[in-house]
Amino acid sequence: MEFSEHIKTANVEDVVLRLPFQPPARGTLCITGHHLLFSDREADCCRRRQVLLLLRNIDAIEKRTGSGSSGTITLKCKDLSVIQLDVPGMEQCLNIAHSIEALSSLECVSEMYPFFFRPKDLSLQDQWGLSTPEKHYAETKELHERWRLSDVNRDYSVCPSYPPAVIVPRAIDDDALVKLAKFRHGGRFPVLCYYHRTNGMVVMRSSQPLTGANRKRCREDELLLQAVIDGSDKGYIIDTRSRQQSQQARVTGGGFESKANYDRWKRLHRQMESRGKALQESLIKLVEACSDQSHNMDRWLSKLENAKWLSHVQTALSTAGLLAECVERDGHSVLVHGSEGTDSSLLISTLAQLIMDPCCRTLEGFLALLEREWVQAGHPFQQRCAHSAHSHARLQQEAPVFLLLLDCVWQLWKQFPLALGFSEALLLRLATEAYASDYGTFLCNSDQERCIAGVKGNTHCLFQALLRPGEREHYFNPLYERMELAIWPSVHPQSLQLWEGFFLRWTQHARQLEENQREIRSMVIEWSKLTAS
């Protein structure tokens, strides 16, 4: 299919662009296969204003008949910005709206912009990604005695959402893995994601066991978990569903690890919002509340409460805190899972690693963590981030789990401004890129899909791009001081705040804050240079 099929009107003159906090501008609008381009009429090219918007960033489009024969198009973007275009001529207006609608919701991965984005300073030969299970294993020498790297999933046949290599106990061979993968939802058998150097305990993640109504067992699964705690008295399973939910899951073939068959594992249930729909609705309500222009304080606080977003933040952080306590304070290994093992499990394991491991708190360390625990571990980005808070499309697989992670990381960053090596700007950039990007990192739903689509050979990697010298300086934290200890976040409701940098980013207030922060940041950077020399 050619993009041009979707473009009936490529150029429109005399369009008025309205952006928040800027005077309206009159100029030419141009629609290409992936972008909306606006240039104003300013004769002096140095002062000419150009706006380039990735069509993929558009979440919802609203058309309205204007006065006379013109029409107004309102574009609600996935980064929460809202753009308005006054287009002369109703037909032109409808053509433009139609093109934007079609081109912003292309489904075919290889037609998406990352396959066309060719910046001069990046080469497709550049190394893709920062971390893989292979690298992780190679770097963690302490693992080698009792753990091995298995390539049982090299052709993605054992678990379609896992990467080709995974870290498992040495005591379990590949044949056993093949068997026990059948016993776990979507084949997501327990794999190691974190080794805690100070006491040798580990964090594993998986999906739920398929015990079903008949309480099926799987000897290999039991042996694997047995091998994990070999030499220790017990381990913990953190189930991100309530006890009742995990019991009900048996009806549809799922289930949990029973005490009888996993006698040295203690199950802890912490109910997280596992249904993506509820989380998505929470985001929609929150964004609606944030854009409420009434000056009513009670209404705002009541809407904020009603959105329940901060409750989700609190639950995620406190469950991650629980996991970290089991490992760091109680000295036991932990397996974390919910139902599918592609959402809340990743959220919890990532946050727990940030809490416990100083290596994950550097700029590179954090990006590598996201690479391993989200991109490669099979978080279905394409499904989850298909729409953001504005779309009226029927919600299906959408869920802002990754955004919830970033919000939780921001809360950590806010509570420990010296302990994290990256800036708020990085979290904001990631929140934008996950929904619409020039890069291939967040394309597709799994490593297998990316492999089939040729993502690694034909697109650039965001994480590598963020670490380039020119970019890096925006994203490091000049206040950062490495701290070896765990950082225990306060999860009191009084300690958690709305992430205003993200949710209020298009308000005047946020502009002011941003400007202040920029100035303070540059002072601190100056300071560090001076004291370093």
Place this chain on the structure above:
Amino acid sequence: MEFSEHIKTANVEDVVLRLPFQPPARGTLCITGHHLLFSDREADCCRRRQVLLLLRNIDAIEKRTGSGSSGTITLKCKDLSVIQLDVPGMEQCLNIAHSIEALSSLECVSEMYPFFFRPKDLSLQDQWGLSTPEKHYAETKELHERWRLSDVNRDYSVCPSYPPAVIVPRAIDDDALVKLAKFRHGGRFPVLCYYHRTNGMVVMRSSQPLTGANRKRCREDELLLQAVIDGSDKGYIIDTRSRQQSQQARVTGGGFESKANYDRWKRLHRQMESRGKALQESLIKLVEACSDQSHNMDRWLSKLENAKWLSHVQTALSTAGLLAECVERDGHSVLVHGSEGTDSSLLISTLAQLIMDPCCRTLEGFLALLEREWVQAGHPFQQRCAHSAHSHARLQQEAPVFLLLLDCVWQLWKQFPLALGFSEALLLRLATEAYASDYGTFLCNSDQERCIAGVKGNTHCLFQALLRPGEREHYFNPLYERMELAIWPSVHPQSLQLWEGFFLRWTQHARQLEENQREIRSMVIEWSKLTAS
């Protein structure tokens, strides 16, 4: 009366002291006329822990029978801290509690601690106070042509709550002032509090006119207001009551400036919480919400909404913004008043001056502003700050108006971290000192009362003490850069936040934040030293 009458048991051994986040300590408790002193048993005097608490800081005291023959005393302080004492022997416990109750609520000003506080590095001969109407007038040369300094109130007979000197239009003589004072509630006739240098407009404040049910007039009052806008087309009256409230006030002898008699003044009504009781209840609810230990996010947000404190903050800031808009943007003079002119009028005029005038935003400028607009302008500190959020005493004249001011200033400071020359620590210190202090600044209810009690000759001035070299370094803002423009705060509910530094100051979370801020602050100070040299 001797303090010793109240002290049946001066020393108790073997008392256990429990403070938040500290291990319990066992030692000796000692009650003096103004303090509670605890020293632990640590033999090494360098490590010995001593706690000295001003009894005046105690808001509420609770007694409980402990196990065996001991008793527990819980002290809830006006600075929101909570201290627990386990005292052996029920009789001793009751004696101690009785002494604390009596001594913490002394009513006689000259018995209070500021009259006994004699620090070595301050002399009673030191100049008292930073600013007076005299100084203010002398410094503002532009005023001299049309305004004069009147000492009509030199013996406090015209207005008992005003200072001896006030700034009024030259066109109005003292005889007229005497007459028109009778026409204003409590004698608080309109006086100048701010001159806006860029356009020559002024801010006046007063109390309500006593028009009563018969719509009385006062020719002198009308002439004074006429003289204020001489040469301009109109002025604004900002009435901090609703239109209905100001009409109802006529029933009890109060009233408002009618259009008929003040034809060049436009009245704007902005309802603020004028009843002190409602504001006090709001504070009590907020503090209760902040100490809620449940981990329930919904409950917290619902309590926060229900307390309505943030609504009061919003109303105060937006009314001050309105005043500043009238003066700075619209170019007209403003008179602000509510009923008594000792609370919300001061709140609004102070905030408006901070918004408009860079001179008020320095450390000295801010303290001088508080001196003029609160201490000398007759805010009844002794009545308003008699109790804080914990007392079960029947509320009478209490109202946290000054605390509300500090909270609003903190919101400004948060929104404009570079524009204010003082630190959050200053606001916290002032919030504590207003309720219980070693200094005489916040004693009594008016200049007259302070004069009668001999406060200036026999106590030290807090504001002068804060500016001493050793103290000053805690209270200046190292990021401060003078900005000539007005700073317009955002008053969207989304932009206003709970002042966690104050309301959550005794939680673990706040400790963490404080520590971080201290570290960042010292970095920035280092940086400024380096770049200055």
